[in-house]
Structures are given as structure tokens and as C-alpha cells.
Amino acid sequence: MQVRVVDYRAADAAEQFTRSLHETGFGVLVNHPLPQELVEKIYADWLAYFNGSEKHELAFSKETQDGYFSTEISETAKGHTQKDIKEYFHIYPWGRIPASLKDDAMRYYRIANDLAAELLSWVEKHTPAEIAKNYREPLSNMIKDSRLTLLRVLRYPPLTGNEPAGSLRAAAHGDINLLTILPAANEPGLQVQGKDGEWVDVPGDFGMLIINIGDMLQEASQGYYPSTQHRVVNPTGEGAKKSRVSLPLFLHPREDVVLSDRYTAHTYLEERLRELGVKA
Numbered sequence: 001m002q003v004r005v006v007d008y009r010a011a012d013a014a015e016q017f018t019r020s021l022h023e024t025g026f027g028v029l030v031n032h033p034l035p036q037e038l039v040e041k042i043y044a045d046w047l048a049y050f051n052g053s054e055k056h057e058l059a060f061s062k063e064t065q066d067g068y069f070s071t072e073i074s075e076t077a078k079g080h081t082q083k084d085i086k087e088y089f090h091i092y093p094w095g096r097i098p099a100s101l102k103d104d105a106m107r108y109y110r111i112a113n114d115l116a117a118e119l120l121s122w123v124e125k126h127t128p129a130e131i132a133k134n135y136r137e138p139l140s141n142m143i144k145d146s147r148l149t150l151l152r153v154l155r156y157p158p159l160t161g162n163e164p165a166g167s168l169r170a171a172a173h174g175d176i177n178l179l180t181i182l183p184a185a186n187e188p189g190l191q192v193q194g195k196d197g198e199w200v201d202v203p204g205d206f207g208m209l210i211i212n213i214g215d216m217l218q219e220a221s222q223g224y225y226p227s228t229q230h231r232v233v234n235p236t237g238e239g240a241k242k243s244r245v246s247l248p249l250f251l252h253p254r255e256d257v258v259l260s261d262r263y264t265a266h267t268y269l270e271e272r273l274r275e276l277g278v279k280a
């Protein structure tokens, strides 16, 4: 299996990109409109924040899911028993965030949301008609003004050597949401699982943009766009001494969006958060 790297400015970009999403659940864009200098500034500023102790003042709330999630309470992927080796911060426009980091995060949130709306219109246009007719509203409309779209800043700390056997930076999982937009991290490690069960590296040169289908879009497209299992593996050698920072934006539909006969966005999310152990 090969995740395609597609030039966003190419004449056939939408077709190539959505084919990769259909075949693998993942697509990678180059020459995309997200400003790389903004991504790099966010990585640097948040790494300094995670290295400090101020983060504990904004510990996450089970009720609202915004704020800082420490390595101790970090999520356990569905079907796993070990916690991931990561800490992260959940940013919502209405949520808590350190004042000095807010402007850049909100600028990024806006720009990436706009791109996501365009990519969802590509996805919709390239959905076979007999499936697209079941979309209850345009896909790009589902994320418009959503209160639930979540920008997560992740920090995978350097390894100490005392990690529990078998634990990973991020154990294999599928994303819950509609679509995820993920700038390449500052360090490697992201892998996707092919249909044969093999794990392959996702192209992730610095500056590339990785997009993947989440479970909600898999549900809405009746599996035409698969939500593929992915993971972040632990580094070895020199890499083990370094932090890895990444910045996924999880595009969530408005709560009232009907995904299928079985689920609304709200009922789907509640079920998954309980399974993850981060919601009562």
C-alpha cells in the first residue's frame, strides 16, 4: 500500500487525492496553503509550554474536554490496555488556552478549517453517486460553525527507557471525527496499516500535510472512505532523546448532524469518548 503525495496545485489534485483517501484512508498534500512558518512557530512555542509547569493550571475537564492532558491520564486507544506515551492540549475556540499562545493557535485553526471545507468538497464530489445521495447535507456544511472541531497539540516526550513493555507513543487507532488534518511532525514515526495488515510509514517530510478519514466519515460514506488504523511508533537511537510535536486538527461535525440511520455526530462521539476512558 502506498499513500499518495499529491500536489495541491495540480490540475487533477482533487481526483488523485480522493483516490488515495478511498484506497488507503490517507492522503498527503504538498504545495498546500497552510503557512509552514506558522506551524513551526506553534511547534516551538508549545514545546516550551510543555517543558514548563504552567500547564498543570489548565488540567482538562471531563465535562468540556478542553485543556491539558498529562501523560498520566493520556488516552488508552480502543482495544488497548497500555496508555499512550504522550501529553497533549485540547484547543477549542471557546475553551481555555494560555493567553500568549492563543492568537497563533486561532489563526491556524481558521486557516486549516477553511482548507478542510475545500477538501471535504473534493471528497463529496468524488463520492460515487449512489453513496453521495445518502449524505444528509453537504460534507463541508457539516463542519461549518461546529463547536466540536478540536485542535490538539501533542507532545511525545523523550523516552526514558522505563516505559512499560509494549507501550507506544500512540497505539493503533482510528480517529473518531470526520476528517483529520495533520502537518508533518518534527520527528518521524507515523505509520498506517495496509489491508494486508502491514504497517507502512506515512510520507511525512517536514512541510507536507497529512489528511486522513475518521470514523464518522467512514460511517457517513458507508465505508467508501475508510478510517484506517494508524499509530506512532517509538524512536530508537538518537531519536529517543528527542520530543516529537504534532498538531492534528480533528474536524468534527455539528452535534446535530445526522451521519447515518444509526448515529448522529453527538451519539457517535459520546460512545467513543466513553470507550477511550476520558469521559464518564
Ligand SMILES: O=C(O)CCC(=O)C(=O)O
Pocket (backbone or CB within 6 Å): 152, 154, 170, 175, 182, 185, 190, 230, 231, 232, 246, 247, 248
Ligand atoms: O502525532 C501524530 O503524528 C498522529 C497523532 C494521531 O494520530 C492522533 O492524535 O490521533
Ligand SMILES: [Fe+2]
Pocket (backbone or CB within 6 Å): 173, 174, 175, 230
Ligand atoms: Fe490519529
